[in-house]
Amino acid sequence: MKDYGTNPPLSYNKYLRVPDLINLQDCLSDPAHHDELLFITIHQTYELWFKQILHEVDAAIVHMNEDRAIRASRALARVVEIEKVLIAQIHILETMTPISFLAFRDELNPASGFQSMQFREIEFSSGLKSKNILHEFQNDEFAQARLRARLDGPTLGEAFYVLLSRRGFDAPADCATLDEEERRKLYGKRTRAILEVLTHFEERFEEFQLAEKMIEHDEYFSLWRSHHVKMVERMVGSKRGTGGSEGVGYLRTTLDKKFFPELWEARTYLDIRHGEAGCPFTGHE
Ligand code: HEM
Numbered sequence: 001m002k003d004y005g006t007n008p009p010l011s012y013n014k015y016l017r018v019p020d021l022i023n024l025q026d027c028l029s030d031p032a033h034h035d036e037l038l039f040i041t042i043h044q045t046y047e048l049w050f051k052q053i054l055h056e057v058d059a060a061i062v063h064m065n066e067d068r069a070i071r072a073s074r075a076l077a078r079v080v081e082i083e084k085v086l087i088a089q090i091h092i093l094e095t096m097t098p099i100s101f102l103a104f105r106d107e108l109n110p111a112s113g114f115q116s117m118q119f120r121e122i123e124f125s126s127g128l129k130s131k132n133i134l135h136e137f138q139n140d141e142f143a144q145a146r147l148r149a150r151l152d153g154p155t156l157g158e159a160f161y162v163l164l165s166r167r168g169f170d171a172p173a174d175c176a177t178l179d180e181e182e183r184r185k186l187y188g189k190r191t192r193a194i195l196e197v198l199t200h201f202e203e204r205f206e207e208f209q210l211a212e213k214m215i216e217h218d219e220y221f222s223l224w225r226s227h228h229v230k231m232v233e234r235m236v237g238s239k240r241g242t243g244g245s246e247g248v249g250y251l252r253t254t255l256d257k258k259f260f261p262e263l264w265e266a267r268t269y270l271d272i273r274h275g276e277a278g279c280p281f282t283g284h285e
Contacts (some may be wrong), residue, residue, distance in 0.1 A: 028107040035100045043113070044095055049082050056082075057125050057156060064159035067166060068205040072159075076213035081222035089225045098235050105242065112243025113228075117143040124150035126217065126259040127157040137175035157260050160214060161190055164207060169193040187262060194266035211263060218259045225255055 013019060024044065027036040056075040086190035113119070117140075120133050129151055137143040159171035171193035172186050194211060201208040229251040241247045258264060 027104075027167070029104040033097045033100070033104045036104045037103070038092070038096060038099075042089060046086065046090065047116070047118055049086055050116070050122060053079050053122055054118060054125065057122065061125070061154050061156060063158045064156075064163045064210075066153075067163060069163060071212045072163075073206075073209045073213045076156075076210070076217055080213065080216045080220055083217070083224060087220065087224050087227050090224070090231050094231055094234065096235075101235055105236075108242045110242060110244060112241055112245075114241065114243035114245065115143075117146060119145060121150045122221070123257075123259075125153065125155055127155045128257060128259060129155070156217075158216060160210065160260075161193075163210075164193050164197075167207065169196060170258055187265075190262040191265045191269065194262055195269055198266060198270055214260055215263045218263065221259070222255065222257065225257070229255065245262070 025037055025040045027033065027040065029036050053238060056079045060072040060075040060079075063069075063075060115136050117137065120130075123130075124147065131151065134144060134147055134151075137147060158173045161171045164171040165173060171190045175183055175186050178186060197204045197207045197211055229248060233248045236247065238249065239247055241250065245251075
């Protein structure tokens with residue numbers, strides 16, 4: 001239990017632990033380069049917002065499991081608004097000249113945003129799980145434990161398809177034990193369920209709202225990737241990353257990653273004649 005104190009009374013500084021907070025920015029350059037504080041502040045701010053995103057993603061999963069689609073949509077709406085801020089924040093870094101960055105960049109080796117534990121947690125809980133990433137955290141027990149929990153934990157996508165199934169759609173959620181052919185069929189069923197939601201968005205407004213917030217989360221996370229790679233190219237061109245990757249070349253390979261591929265895929269098959277052409281939801285054959 002924290003001692004917020006009644007004597008002296010609680011203050012802004014005390015509640016928010018501002019003295020601790022503003023003492024957490026340790027520059028490695030010596031003498032400290034003017035722009036290194038910005039570099040640290042931006043990254044720490046990201047990590048705080050990542051924490052909040054995880055809090056909301058976890059809440060959205062719980063709400064979906066309780067069949068509370070509206071509440072889940074509200075949590076994801078907040079995630080999306082945070083992601084908009086995260087995109088805008090990238091450009092603050094661009095006020096730093098490339099030559100200023102080079103003045104302290106070597107000090108960062110071999111640390112890299114690639115090792116952002118919470119970024120990976122968001123990816124995992126949104127559906128992009130990867131065991132290989134754990135190698136990056138070999139010497140970090142704290143990160144290992146959190147990432148393993150996320151690897152074994154539920155995802156937004158699974159919770160969403162469980163919710164749809166509960167509400168009468170044929171949208172299987174579990175695909176862990178399926179072979180490729182079975183997986184393809186399951187993927188098709190989910191895409192079809194989303195087609196129903198998109199077509200009948202008024203009757204299925206709760207599901208529609210939720211699906212829209214999910215795709216927005218996917219879209220804005222991906223937009224962050226695009227803004228990040230452009231900023232990186234502007235800052236360091238095609239230099240290798242401090243984390244050891246090819247740099248921009250590697251980052252470009254991540255741009256097409258999707259949390260919820262079926263939500264995107266469904267758009268391809270959406271058709272205004274869907275109702276007449278055999279939509280189970282309307283009962284037409
Ligand atoms: C001058 C600023 C920055 C530069 C030059 C830069 C550069 C890079 C490079 C080259 C990589 C590829 C991995 C590597 O080899 O290091 C990377 C990955 C990454 N960076 Fe940055 N970065 C910058 C700022 C940021 C900021 C502000 C964040 C916010 C958290 C961030 C988060 C990440 C993440 C999460 C990855 C992994 C992406 C993935 O694997 O999908 N970076 N960065």
